[in-house]
Amino acid sequence: MDPFQMVVAIIAIITIGRVIQTKQKAKHGIVEDENFMGTKTHRLLNNADTQQMQDEIRALKERIQVLERIATDNNSASDINRQIEELRSR
Structure with missing residues (x-):
């Protein structure tokens, strides 16, 4: 070799x-x-850390889906503002 x-x-x-x-x-x-x-x-x-991370990832994925929908849909300005406020309240 x-x-x-x-x-x-x-x-x-x-x-x-x-x-x-x-x-x-x-x-x-x-x-x-x-x-x-x-x-x-x-x-x-531990399980608490793992569960906390999974919950955080799930919440972030939901927020990303909403932001993608807002960016791609043809919505009025008031509808976009309402959706953004809903995200803030989560």
């Missing part, structure tokens, strides 16, 4: 290992955070 093939094999093994490691962390709810200094910390998501 020549040196080039050896380097490619090493890179492939490392990449596959990192993918497997990341999948296992995600499966067990482990999140890796990195601060501005490059320090990495690991934390375990």
Whole structure:
């Protein structure tokens, strides 16, 4: 095996290992955070955190759908204002 093939094999093994490691962390709810200094910390998501994030994502998706509808529909200015106020009240 020549040196080039050896380097490619090493890179492939490392990449596959990192993918497997990341999948296992995600499966067990482990999140890796990195601060501005490059320090990495690991934390375990509990069900309350997960539920809170899912609720927030769901609310953001709903808001995006409304904004897309507002942007693409031909509505009057008063109707657009009403829809925007409904979004603010959520």
